[in-house]
Amino acid sequence: MVAGVCYGTVANNLPSASDVVQLYRSKGITGMRIYSPDAQALNALRNSGISLMIDVGGTDVLANLAASVSNAASWVRTNIQAYQGLTIKYIVAGNEVQGGDTGRIVPAIRNLNTALSNVGLGGIKVSTSVRFDVVANSFPPSAGVFTQGYMTDVARLLSSTGAPLLANVYPYFAYKDNPRDISLNYATFQPGTTVRDDGNGLTYRCLFDAMVDAIYAALEKAGTPGLRVVVSESGWPSASGFAATANNARAYNQGLIDHVGAGTPKRPGTLETYIFAMFNENFKLGDLTEKHFGLFNPDKSPAYPIRF
Incomplete structure (x- = not known):
């Protein structure tokens, strides 16, 4: 699987x-x-053949899992063992965790790993999903470094367990924040822009690759050069904001699907990636664009043409 x-x-x-x-x-x-x-x-997914990344839930759940192995064992019993016929690849201990809650990521992952291993489910990899802003100095990519010490602890733990680092990577927000220096074509996988990184000698033709390789540079500096990245969210809104059009969203998401099979300049090969999101979500808070990241409308019609 390349794009989920x-x-x-x-x-x-x-x-x-x-x-x-x-x-x-x-x-x-x-x-x-x-x-x-x-x-x-989970019931609908039984025997579907669809591989699954499951978040544990909110920061309250993360705190509970960090507190003890028995809490993690209870969570695994209720939410994993109770459902036969699933293909679970990853459990996500926290999505874009901020502030003091970041200290709970490592103990929650450790406890879940122990709980899974104790019931013969050690093949399920436990990780956490981070915002791109855990990386500072992301341009040029070779300058990438983690902004906070907890990320080094997370990276070292994942490196020891063979789990990937999950990262939410959105060229849309980088472009929206700096359209003067970033071209729309570069942000949406369209030809016309090449950027050379003198630090690593590599050439970049899309912003997505540059962002992912900044994460890889940060992982190298954290002492975990072999750690794999899985892009746990990426997408582009199709309405209600700056550069949020169906054409741009289609160009980005189709470009992403077509691109990730080849990996990045720093890490050629397949880059497992999950597009956000399946549907437009009318109750999302924040900017109006948040309601328009869907590939499909709620009636299952495509928001724009896309092929997998």
């Missing part, structure tokens, strides 16, 4: 979970991320 799709549910008008699973299958989408162990989704 995140199944967000912050809306009141979405199809049933079983209809959603059928839509994934009909489009040939073989990977899904869900943001909590939702029973309806």
Whole structure:
């Protein structure tokens, strides 16, 4: 699987979970991320063949998992062992965790690893999903370095367990914040821009590669050069904001799907990536664009043409 799709549910008008699973299958989408162990989704996914990334839930759940192995064992029993016929690749201990909660990531991962191993499920990899801003000095990519010490601890733990670092990478926000210096073509996988990084001697033709390679540079500086990155979210909004058009969203997401099979200049090969998101979500908070990241409308019609 190269490109999966995140199944967000912050809306009141979405199809049933079983209809959603059928839509994934009909489009040939073989990977899904869900943001909590939702029973309806997990039941619908049984024997579907779709591989799964499951978030544990909010920071309260993360705190509970960090507190003890027995809490982690209880979570695994309720949310993993109770569902047969699933193909679970990753458990996500925290999504874009901020502030003091970052100290709970490592103990939560350790406790989940122990709980999974104790019941013969050690093949499921436990990680955390970080915002791109955990990296400072992201341009040029070779200058990338982690902004806070907890990321070094996370990277070293993941390196020891063979789990990848999960990162949410959005060229859209980088472009929106700096359209003067970043061209739209460079941000949306269109030809016309090349950027040379004198630090690593590599040439970049899209912003996405440059951002991912900045994470790889930070991992090298943290002493974990072999750690793999999985892009746990990436996407582009199709309405209601700066550069948020169906054409730009289609160019970006189709470009992403077509691109990630080749990896990045620093790490050629397949780069496992999850597009955000399957549906437009009408209850999302924040900028209006947040409601328009979907590949599909709630009636299952495409928001714009896309092929997997």
